[in-house]
Amino acid sequence: MPFNAAAAEVRSSIMTVLASWAGLIAEERGVAAPQRHVVRLARFIHENIPWISAHSAASDLIEELTQLIRVARKACDTRHVRIVPIGDCVRSGCTGKLRAVVKAVPGVRSRPSEIRCNADDSHWWASDEWAALAMRMQTLREHRRTWYSVADIEVLWKIPSGSIYRLANRYKWRRRKVAGRVFYHAADLQAALRG
Structure with missing residues (x-):
């Protein structure tokens, strides 16, 4: 399964937002904040909903969480993900196949977000390496x-x-x-x- 960079970025944002709100609650209530772990932070905030709902910043929390939910759903939506076969992996001794992961947004011309080998996750190429990868693949294919x-x-x-x-x-x-x-x-x- 290819690495979902968008999902990882959203998870990091979720951690940051939850930690920030948990820190505010802990500081203002004079209690210990939970460990920096998504489930523990979410549980802590959930347990403090009665208190935070009376806080002047409650609407900000709702707005931030709503935005995170929207972005997380979009990042995890696989309905518009296409896997495009590219060819054999060019790394020596590897028998894997290269695939471009394309996130297709309806109405928008999409570009591949990454090229990865299905046999070894360390075999991947950034967009600025694709031209060199193509040349190497062509050389290895020997016009097949x-x-x-x-x-x-x-x-x-x-x-x-x-x-x-x-x-x-x-x-x-x-x-x-x-x-x-x-x-x-x-x-x-x-x-x-x-x-």
Whole structure:
């Protein structure tokens, strides 16, 4: 399972907000604050709801928690997550497959949030390494792959689809259509990108 950076970020925010409110309660009530653990902090705040509801900052707590809930639900929503197969892992001796994790927001053109190996979590590439990864994958494949989809080209070479269509037309890339998807010949793509 790929690492969900958005969920980790939200969890960190939840911890910070809960610790802050628990600290306020503990300080103003003169009681000990719980350990910095999400469940303990939430329980402590819950036990102090009668007191905090009379506090002048109660509406701020509700607003912050509502926002955190909204962001957490969005981060955990897997309905719009797509896993795009990229190819074999390029690390020596690894038999895993690389996959791009794409968080698709309806109505917004989404980019992969990460590329990871399914066999080893330490095999991952940041977006600024994708072009080098693509070159390395191409070298390792030794031209075994002949056709690339528009989505493949977007991910591997970071070329927007509009530019792909323009380049394909300009350089007369060979193309084929399979099940409604357009694929371009690897040799034509590589020749255009080298030139």
